[in-house]
Amino acid sequence: MKTSFAICNFCDAICGLEIEHSGRDIRRIRGDMADPFSRGHICPKGSAHKDLLNDPDRLRHPMRRIGSEWHEISWREAVTETARQLVAAQREGGRDAAALYYGNPMGHNYQAMLALLPLIRYLGSRNTYTSNSVDAYPRMLVSRLLYGNQAILPVPDVERTEMLVIMGANPMVSHGSVMGIPDTKRRLSAIGERGGEIVVIDPRRTETAAIANEHLAIRPGTDAYLLLSVLNTLERDGLIQLRHLEPIVENLDQVLDLAAQYSPDRTEGVTGVSASAARKLARRFGETERAVWYGRMGTSAQEFGTLTTWLIDVVNIATGKLDSPGGPMFTTPAVDLAALSKVLREPGKYGRWRSRVAGLAEFNAERPVAALVDELETPGRGQIKAMLIVAGNPVLTNPGSARLEKALGDIGFLASIDYYINETNWRADIVMPPSLALESDQYPALEHSIAIRNSAHFSPAVFAREPGTRHELEILTSLISAIASERRIPNVVARAAGGAIKWAIGSGVLLDVLLRLGPQRLSLSELKRQPHGIDLGPLEPHLPQILQTPGGGIDLAPSLVMADVLRLAERFGRSGGSGALGGGMLGGGVVGVPSGGPGGVLGGGATETSPGPVSNSEILLISRRTLKGMNSWMHNLRSLSRGRESCTIQLNPLDAKERGIADGDKVVVESAEGMIEVTAEVTDAVMAGVASMTIGWGHDSPGAQLSVASGRPGSNINVVVDPGVVDRPSGTSVVNGVPVKISAVS
Ligand code: SF4
Incomplete structure (x- = not known):
């Protein structure tokens, strides 16, 4: 042993x-x-x-589908045929006719990610999609706007804070998102033990709320109004204090002028958070020396994801918490991704072009995944004819699932790099199985950049990969070579290109160089001598040196964000916000704020960006994760599939009673986009008027080969989510706050 x-x-x-x-x-x-x-x-x-x-369901060889039958094929055939089809589609329909989608496991695999970037660039298609656009674009975009680079991400200094406000996030289940916090319970509990407090703001009394000092239930999608009312109170009570940030912050007054119109008395009817609770929270936050406001999924994948994320940062900045111990700080990672992307001139470019059909802005030369189904369905030059999916199951994880499944089934060619034949790739032509994490060298470059404490950890592969599988690094670099060959680049050159990338990444040479050049001046050999990882200390102040903005400061009122303020004001009026809005808001626009309409900063676009009005009979649907869930394929792992049924919709007892629904009943959930059946869980953990459903389920596709997951398939929340209803600046689909009708199955 x-x-x-x-x-x-x-x-x-x-x-x-x-x-x-x-x-x-x-x-x-x-x-x-x-x-x-x-x-x-x-x-x-x-x-x-x-x-x-x-897992016997996991693929051990590349497979090719002929009709409904899968046949084992060689790696050479799998890679060559995939490259041939992608290039053929581009020859016929232009560069954008070949598409690429990658899922979130890529972010957790540094070798694969390093190999994917040149493949994306080489393929050169504007039809490139990432699961980041399901929930992370608002965070990345706000970092780009305020700090100059999407990779400059503030992280709560949990170990020193005295007050942690958690909005639309559930770290007790997620263990942090854009915030790595292992040993979560002990670290969060320690805040209370040293006399501090945790406040959770969420439509649901989450697992984190259960250990918090206070839980404020808020209506989905209204977080921006609460944040504005907090700023309003901070200003009135003289608690705005930039402190050390004074020399580098610009245009705070513009934001405070906006907040002046959203007093807690006016917002309480919209948010559901009472004016007195909002004021108390604002005062405690302003008066606490070491405090941090943090938001994630619930504040990103919603109608005002970008504005809400921006306002969270504004609250942290306006009270002088940013970059201060106990507040939101920045890591000092051994591999500095923000510095690297600056060198590569890829700080997170935005809006250079728009998607062909929905008119959504590009970010990082990628389209938001909300645009994908239209780009598959809509004829014309640039329509997707061939596609490669890497480590993703978009049919289960992206809004508009039913349409997406059909459109992917109709595509000319589909290839997938995946452990399993799943709900997306069961209609693919080729599936290529990658090796496992335990079979690969690991250096969590991204995770170290968003951890609550500085550390560095390299772990070599525990096992050799199985002979029939390949590392993603090998697959992706082989594809680069094969695509080059298909483009009639001489074989020797094509092979050398892929081979050189594979060697630089696979040998560790590139990682070693990045470590040596990084701020911690480490080396790979040093890390290899420390199999448990190295602690590099608490987060440290980094401003203003870390900023990559043109003027070297933080502009709190970037035009892209301020343009969206009009949409917020209009929504406030429609949602029944009390009192008349200031004359500038609904009339000719806020003074100094550019128009967000067609031709304005946000540009036009065919996409319907706002959910329709919510009628009395409708409930706002939000999503949630469970401790045993993360990626949809995990539902096929036996140890994670035991116990109570995980795929449920939580309903408040008042809403359940009104509809004659009892705990455990099957209910129909219906929206303009689609309809599903799911088991009801009646609980007062969720506020009245809101329903909460688990994500990643719906393992009932006829061709998927997930024997454990299909035994308890659950239902797919994304069937009822319209991908076209988006947070306008980021193009992120609204997953939290979807109006649905819920009724008992008759
Ligand atoms: S999924 Fe892995 S990394 Fe995340 S909390 Fe669980 S054990 Fe830790």
Whole structure:
């Protein structure tokens, strides 16, 4: 029996794993007590690496579908045919006729990500999509606007804060998102033990709210109004204090002028948070020296995702918390992704062009995934004819699932790099299985950049990859070479290009160079000598040096954001906000604020960007995750699929009673986009007028080969979510706050 150490790469927490095994036979996985960052903690998913390794459903060879039959093929055939089809589509329909989509596991695999970037660039298609656009674009876009680079991400200094306000996030389940916080419960509990407090603002009394000092229930999609009312109170009570940020912050007055119109008395009818609660919260936050306001999924994937994310940062800045111990701070990662992207001149470019059909702005030369189904369905030059999906199951994870499934079924050619034949790729032509995390070298470059504490951890592969699989690095670099060959670049040159990239990444040379050039001046050999990782200390102040904005400061009123303020004001009126809005808001526009209408900063576009009005019979649907869930394929892992049914819709007892629904009943959830049936869970954890449903379910596609997941398929929330209803600046689909009708199954 041997003991090996590794990193769990399933989520941002990057827990250290201690694995007892004999060859590939794993006896036990537990948390690595010597890992200074995760301190022995793992969640149920950490132990489930064993199930993934042993899962008989997992593919061990590349497969090709002929009719409804799958046949094993060689890697050469899989890669060559994929390249041939992508290039053929581009020859016939232009560059955009070949599309690429990649899912969130790519962000947790540094080698694959480094190889994917040149492939994306080489393919050169504007039809490139990422799961980041499902929930992370608002955060990345606001970082780009305020700090000059999408990768400059503020992270709560949880270990020193005295007040943590969590809005639309549930770290007790997620272990942080754009905030790596392993050993979450102990770290959050420590805030209370040292006399601090946690406040959770969420339509649902979440698992995090259960250990918080206070929970404020808020109506979905109204967070921006509460934040404006908080700013309003801070200003009235003289609690606006930029402190050390004074020399670098511009245009705070513009934001305060806007906030002046949203007093807590006016917003309470819209948000559901009473004026007195909003005032108390604002005062406590303003008066607490070490405090931080943090938001994630609920504040991003909603009608005003960009504005809400921006306002969270504004509150942190206007009270002088940013870049101060106990507030939102910036990491000092050993591999500095923000500095690297600056060198590569890729700070997060935005809006250079728009999607062909919906008119959504590009970000990072990618289209928001909200545009995907239109680009598949709509004829014309640039319509997608061939597609490669890497580590993603967009039919389950992206809005408009039913349309997307049909459109992907009708596509000329579809290839996928995935462990499984899933609900998306069961209609693909070719599926190529990658190796596992435990079979690859790991350096969590992205996760270290968003961790609540500085650390560096490299873990070598525990097992060799299975002979029939390939590392994603190998697959992607082979594709680069094969595409080059198809484009009639001489074979020797084509092979050399892919081979050079593969060598630089796979040998560790590139990582070593990045570590040596990074702010911690480490080396790969040093990290290899520390199998449990290295603690690099608490977060440190970095302003203004870290900023990459043109003037070197923070403009709190970027035109892109201010242009969207009109939409917020209009929505406020329609939502029944009390009192008349200031004359400038609904009339000729706010003074000094450019128009957000067609031709304005946000530009036009065919997409309907706002949810329709909510009638009395409708309920606002929000999404949630469970501790055992993350990526949809995890529902096929036996240890994660035991216990109570996970796919449920939570309903408040008042709403359930009104509709004659009892706990455990099957209910119909219906929107203009589609209809599903799901099991009701009646609980006062969710506020009246709101329903909360789990994500990643709906394992009932006839051709998917997920024997465990299909035994308890659940329902797919994204069937009822319209991809065309978006947060306008970022193009992020509104997943939280979808008006639906819910009734008992007759
Ligand atoms: S918290 Fe995240 S990193 Fe840690 S074991 Fe669970 S899934 Fe893995």
